[in-house]
Amino acid sequence: MATILLVEDEEAIREMVAMALARAGYRVRHAESAEDADAAMRLSQPDLVLLDWMLPGESGIDFARRLKRDRATREIPIILLTARGEEGDRIRGLDAGADDYVPKPFSPRELVARIKAVLRRVQPTAADQPVEVRGLRLDPVSHRITGHGQALAMGPTEFRLLHFLMTHPDRVFNRAQLLDNVWGANVYVEERTVDVHVRRLRKALAISGHEDLVQTVRGAGYRFSAE
Secondary structure, eight states: OOEEEEEOSOHHHHHHHHHHHHHTTOEEEEESSHHHHHHHHHHOOOSEEEEESSOSSSOHHHHHHHHHHSTTTTTSOEEEEESOOSHHHHHHHHHTTOSEEEESSOOHHHHHHHHHHHHHHHOOOOTTSOEEETTEEEETTTTEEEETTEEEOOOHHHHHHHHHHHTSTTOOBOHHHHIIIIIOTTOOOOTTHHHHHHHHHHHHHGGGTOGGGEEEETTTEEEEOOO
8 A cells, every 4th residue: 555645735635635545545644834744754755745836835846856856755756736737837847856747626536547657657666576686686486585696584474574675675664554565454463563573584684694774764664775
């Protein structure tokens, strides 16, 4: 389940969009300004930012530029929502780093379709394609993991956790997000269970010296470092 950060100061639009996204199966978080969005993203990063151009304080387009300059957030896709429909404005939005541009008024169905299309584009890694980072290779089809050519053994939960993190590098996920994406939304386990499996994963990766790739972000969650 993807998480969408909706940054919109008009309450009516915010409620309408949030309802449409929830019906489409997305988890929605709200912010009314760039400042609020900053605070929300410090807690955990979304899969996509739905961003109004005209915000109080820092404008949406300036906020988009700032996200794209920051290494920690530059890979997060952005869709701009705006009443400014001129070609020059669309070009400015795309030049600022937006992945798509939706002029107001728009239909909720069209917006959901645009979100799905952007998420497909920015998450091109197929579920059955091998992933390799710094000599650590995971093959989902053969269910094998190697570190610098050495076979690494780990349990099925650790395997799924590593696969998810490797295919979303440099993104911070809190425990609840990891539970939803690795264990499943309908599985009810304690959030601290994530910590246990992260420790097991690091222990398995330590054999090839890759344990430092799974990093703890204090007060936020975990990330896989591709650097």
